[in-house]
Amino acid sequence: MIEHLIAPFHYAFMQRAFLTAILVGILCATMGTYVILRKLAFIGDGIAHASFAGIVIAYLRGTNFYLGAGIVAVITALGIGFVHRRGRISLDTTIGVLFTGAFALGIFLMSRQRTYSVDLQSFLFGDILSVGSQDVIMIVALALVVGIVTALLFRSLLYTSFDPVVAQASGMNANAIEYVLLVLIALTIIISLQAVGIILVAALLVTPAAAAYQLTNRFAPMMALSAFFGALCAVGGLYLSYYLASASGATIVLVATALFFAAVGGKQARLAIARRR
Amino acid sequence: MSEAIVVSNLAVRYENVLALDGASLTASFGEALGIVGPNGSGKSTLLKTIAGLLTPAAGSVCVLGKEPRELPPGTIAYVPQIEAVDWSFPATVWDVVAMGRFPRLGVFRRFGNEDRKAARRALAQLRMEDLAGRHISALSGGQQQRAFVARAIAQEPRVLLLDEPTTGVDEQTEESLREVVRELVASGLPVLMATHDLDRAGDWFDRLVVIDRRVIAIGTPDDVAKSGAYAGIREHTHTHGHMRTDR
Numbered sequence: 001m002i003e004h005l006i007a008p009f010h011y012a013f014m015q016r017a018f019l020t021a022i023l024v025g026i027l028c029a030t031m032g033t034y035v036i037l038r039k040l041a042f043i044g045d046g047i048a049h050a051s052f053a054g055i056v057i058a059y060l061r062g063t064n065f066y067l068g069a070g071i072v073a074v075i076t077a078l079g080i081g082f083v084h085r086r087g088r089i090s091l092d093t094t095i096g097v098l099f100t101g102a103f104a105l106g107i108f109l110m111s112r113q114r115t116y117s118v119d120l121q122s123f124l125f126g127d128i129l130s131v132g133s134q135d136v137i138m139i140v141a142l143a144l145v146v147g148i149v150t151a152l153l154f155r156s157l158l159y160t161s162f163d164p165v166v167a168q169a170s171g172m173n174a175n176a177i178e179y180v181l182l183v184l185i186a187l188t189i190i191i192s193l194q195a196v197g198i199i200l201v202a203a204l205l206v207t208p209a210a211a212a213y214q215l216t217n218r219f220a221p222m223m224a225l226s227a228f229f230g231a232l233c234a235v236g237g238l239y240l241s242y243y244l245a246s247a248s249g250a251t252i253v254l255v256a257t258a259l260f261f262a263a264v265g266g267k268q269a270r271l272a273i274a275r276r277r
Numbered sequence: 278m279s280e281a282i283v284v285s286n287l288a289v290r291y292e293n294v295l296a297l298d299g300a301s302l303t304a305s306f307g308e309a310l311g312i313v314g315p316n317g318s319g320k321s322t323l324l325k326t327i328a329g330l331l332t333p334a335a336g337s338v339c340v341l342g343k344e345p346r347e348l349p350p351g352t353i354a355y356v357p358q359i360e361a362v363d364w365s366f367p368a369t370v371w372d373v374v375a376m377g378r379f380p381r382l383g384v385f386r387r388f389g390n391e392d393r394k395a396a397r398r399a400l401a402q403l404r405m406e407d408l409a410g411r412h413i414s415a416l417s418g419g420q421q422q423r424a425f426v427a428r429a430i431a432q433e434p435r436v437l438l439l440d441e442p443t444t445g446v447d448e449q450t451e452e453s454l455r456e457v458v459r460e461l462v463a464s465g466l467p468v469l470m471a472t473h474d475l476d477r478a479g480d481w482f483d484r485l486v487v488i489d490r491r492v493i494a495i496g497t498p499d500d501v502a503k504s505g506a507y508a509g510i511r512e513h514t515h516t517h518g519h520m521r522t523d524r
Binding site for chain 2: 037152153155156158159161162163165166167168169170171172213216217218219221222
């Protein structure tokens, strides 16, 4: 058993993959707590798809894809907040319009190139095994920034998630805090793109937090449990993908999905027992 | 008594609708000012503008000598009429009341003993100590209302704004809210409260202002009753209200 657990670590690329998966799992699940409670599940999908335009632009200009994807993701996140507030357009409509627009821009720019040899699938579905040392440094640095800002704003994010109107009246800048949260979500998505890809990153934002929500009715335990689930799914999924020779991103997400249904089952069982007493 | 809130010729517009049109009033430290008027008269708009949630189209609002948005965090506590919050949010009564301390703490200060004491005091004032560990979804309407008033008190604000906190609550809850408001007023806090309940205005308020987009009458509850402005409101408001029951 121990041998099976240690075996993947004989490879440097697997060591990097595990480190990346754990960081991404914890970060996505932590931010996912706010995503779930603010009913922003769609935004993860939207920002991830929008970042595709940044990836293509970075590829065409020969620059770092984190930079291209990051800039487009942050602009899209802020644009969503701005259009939603100023245009008084519902959030899901705003996300729907902006993310499809940005995604289409990416496809448009790519289609204009006569020759390109980019593996589109690696952007769409992720390739955690290809994470290099430079990528790890970038991911750790971005994760630290997101983690520190999120920790500093913990109370502000909590209060404005629960009751933004009263928080604003009591002197908190709920609008500014929402913009900061959108940027943090955008950066989290960028960090996660290489691990799970554009299509699946929303699942890491939503599913562990949704599973944790089934099992606790306090905010801080929900966030801690969500982070634990995120790391568990990442590590479990990566082990499974190693031994099943399956796509790592998809396997991680499938483990998270199974965990969610286990949490729902656990909650139902607990309620049934409580009713019998 | 000195003036804590000065509203001068205030106009507030929602797109094409003028919700307030030239309203002027003052409220003093240690004064409970009741705001009455028919539905759509601008009571909630007035409170929201004083809270800094709405921007005046004309006129001005001055709270403690400044515009509301220039005040330090935690200065104004506002309890809205209908709490449009997600009641399934993972929070207990204690968590909600503790949030009242957050604006003052800012980013770097820790939630310390003073904050815990303030939250406990607020819970005790609203007689909610036994409910501190209860999830907010398990509260009755009256208990939810008390929890939000407790959060406002835990904030230790310098101005308290209440938007119809007694609508639909039972008599016991109403009385406990009244006692808390009178204690706060006695300690020097200015309290503005919108209400539909005119029968007990004399027990709640030092002065009453009748508004219908602008100020119709202002004075002691007795003076306002004698002015006749009160009668029209009374007839109108007695057709409103829905009852919440306290578990």
